[in-house]
Amino acid sequence: MKNTRIPDETIRRLPLYLRGLQFFADQELTNVSSEKLADFLHISAALIRKDFCYFGDFGTRGVGYDVQTLVKQIREILKLSTPRKAILVGAGNLGRALLAYPGFAAYGFEIVAAYDSDPEKIGTKINQTLILDIKTLSKLKRDGIGLAIIAVPAEVAQSVADLIIKSGIRGILNFAPTYLSVPKRVKVISIDIAIELGRLPYYLESE
Amino acid sequence: MKNTRIPDETIRRLPLYLRGLQFFADQELTNVSSEKLADFLHISAALIRKDFCYFGDFGTRGVGYDVQTLVKQIREILKLSTPRKAILVGAGNLGRALLAYPGFAAYGFEIVAAYDSDPEKIGTKINQTLILDIKTLSKLKRDGIGLAIIAVPAEVAQSVADLIIKSGIRGILNFAPTYLSVPKRVKVISIDIAIELGRLPYYLESE
Incomplete structure (x- = not known):
C-alpha cells in the first residue's frame, strides 16, 4: 500500500467515506456497494470506486466492499489509530466549545x-483541562504533542503560531480568521467560518 | 455585470479577496496589484486576474486595481450589503460561541x-438573544429571515432542518457533523470540523 501516491483530493474525502462506512457498520451491514455509499454521501459512485482503487480495494462484483476492511484501511x-496529544490556545467561547467537542477524541x-x-x-x-498562562507556552516541552489548535483573535494568531512552531509542534488547526505564514514543514488546516459565511448571501434569494 | 456567469469556484474565493483588499484598505492603499494580493493570500496572481475578469475589472497596467472599487464590486x-435576519438552533457550547461571533454582523x-x-x-x-423553545420553531413567521444556523447534535439535525425548511427559510449554515437532505431550492453550506480534523493526522509526522 503506497500512501504517497494518494492525491490530496482523495485524502480530503477519506474522513467522509469513514463516516459513511461507520453509518453502515452501525446498521450491522458487512458489505456495502459504491452505489449505496454514493447515495448516502451525495458523491458519485464512480468517484468512490476511483478513490478506493488507490488503496487496492476493488470490491467484489454483486457483493460490494467489506465494510470493516475498508474502515481499517x-x-x-x-x-487515525495513533493517539496524539494536542494543545489548545485561546479559551474564549470557541475554545470552550472545542474543549467540549467529542470529535477530537474520535480521531x-x-x-x-x-x-x-x-x-x-x-x-x-x-472540562478537566487546566488553563495555563500563554506566557508559559514558550517553555512547553513538545513531549509528543503533535497538534496545536488556534482559537484566538485574528490579530494575535500569527504571534501565537510563531510560538507554537518554536516549540516544535508541526501541525496546526487554525480557527482564527486570518492567514498564517509558516515554514514548509508545518501543516496548517484552517477552518474559517467567516469565509464560508461570506459566500452564503450570494446563494440566498432576495427578500 | 452578469453575476450568473461567475463560476462557483470564483464565488468561493470572493470572500477571501475581500479580506485581502480590506487589509490593504486599512493600510490606506488606494491601488493594489494582483501580485501583491496574490502574495498576501497565497493564491496565484494569474488566478486572481482571471477571477477579476469575470466582473469586468481589468485593472490598470503598472497601477493595479482600485481597492475601493473592487471592494464595492x-x-x-x-x-453582502443587504441586511439579513438569521435564527440559531442549538444553544450549546458551539451555539454560544456563534452568538458571540462578530463575523455574522460583518456580513x-x-x-x-x-x-x-x-x-x-x-x-x-x-448576548441579548432570547432562547426560545424549539417546539415553537414550527410557529416561526419567516418575516424576512433568510438564514438558519444549525448547531445541534447530528442525531437531531435532519429533523431540525425539516422544521426550518417548513417555515420557509431557504438558507442553512450547518455545523452538525452530518448530511442534510434538503429540496433543491434550499442552499446548505456545511462547516464540518470533524471532517477537516480527520485528514490532519495524515499530514503529521510520526512521533
Missing part, C-alpha cells in the same frame, strides 16, 4: 493543555 | 432568535 492511511486527539492570556481564566479548569 | 456580487447577518430544547436554557438570554 482508511483509518490506517489517515493514521485520536487528546487535548492535554489549554492556554489563554486572561488572568481570570488562567488556573481554572474547563 | 465584490460586496455587491456577494450581496450583514443579525441573529434575531435562538432555539433550544433544554428547559434550563429556554427563556434565558445569551
Whole structure:
C-alpha cells in the first residue's frame, strides 16, 4: 500500500467515506456497494470506486466492499489509530466549545493543555483541562504533542503560531480568521467560518 | 455585470479577496496589484486576474486595481450589503460561541432568535438573544429571515432542518457533523470540523 501516491483530493474525502462506512457498520451491514455509499454521501459512485482503487480495494462484483476492511484501511492511511496529544490556545467561547467537542477524541486527539492570556481564566479548569498562562507556552516541552489548535483573535494568531512552531509542534488547526505564514514543514488546516459565511448571501434569494 | 456567469469556484474565493483588499484598505492603499494580493493570500496572481475578469475589472497596467472599487464590486456580487435576519438552533457550547461571533454582523447577518430544547436554557438570554423553545420553531413567521444556523447534535439535525425548511427559510449554515437532505431550492453550506480534523493526522509526522 503506497500512501504517497494518494492525491490530496482523495485524502480530503477519506474522513467522509469513514463516516459513511461507520453509518453502515452501525446498521450491522458487512458489505456495502459504491452505489449505496454514493447515495448516502451525495458523491458519485464512480468517484468512490476511483478513490478506493488507490488503496487496492476493488470490491467484489454483486457483493460490494467489506465494510470493516475498508474502515481499517482508511483509518490506517489517515493514521487515525495513533493517539496524539494536542494543545489548545485561546479559551474564549470557541475554545470552550472545542474543549467540549467529542470529535477530537474520535480521531485520536487528546487535548492535554489549554492556554489563554486572561488572568481570570488562567488556573481554572474547563472540562478537566487546566488553563495555563500563554506566557508559559514558550517553555512547553513538545513531549509528543503533535497538534496545536488556534482559537484566538485574528490579530494575535500569527504571534501565537510563531510560538507554537518554536516549540516544535508541526501541525496546526487554525480557527482564527486570518492567514498564517509558516515554514514548509508545518501543516496548517484552517477552518474559517467567516469565509464560508461570506459566500452564503450570494446563494440566498432576495427578500 | 452578469453575476450568473461567475463560476462557483470564483464565488468561493470572493470572500477571501475581500479580506485581502480590506487589509490593504486599512493600510490606506488606494491601488493594489494582483501580485501583491496574490502574495498576501497565497493564491496565484494569474488566478486572481482571471477571477477579476469575470466582473469586468481589468485593472490598470503598472497601477493595479482600485481597492475601493473592487471592494464595492465584490460586496455587491456577494450581496453582502443587504441586511439579513438569521435564527440559531442549538444553544450549546458551539451555539454560544456563534452568538458571540462578530463575523455574522460583518456580513450583514443579525441573529434575531435562538432555539433550544433544554428547559434550563429556554427563556434565558445569551448576548441579548432570547432562547426560545424549539417546539415553537414550527410557529416561526419567516418575516424576512433568510438564514438558519444549525448547531445541534447530528442525531437531531435532519429533523431540525425539516422544521426550518417548513417555515420557509431557504438558507442553512450547518455545523452538525452530518448530511442534510434538503429540496433543491434550499442552499446548505456545511462547516464540518470533524471532517477537516480527520485528514490532519495524515499530514503529521510520526512521533
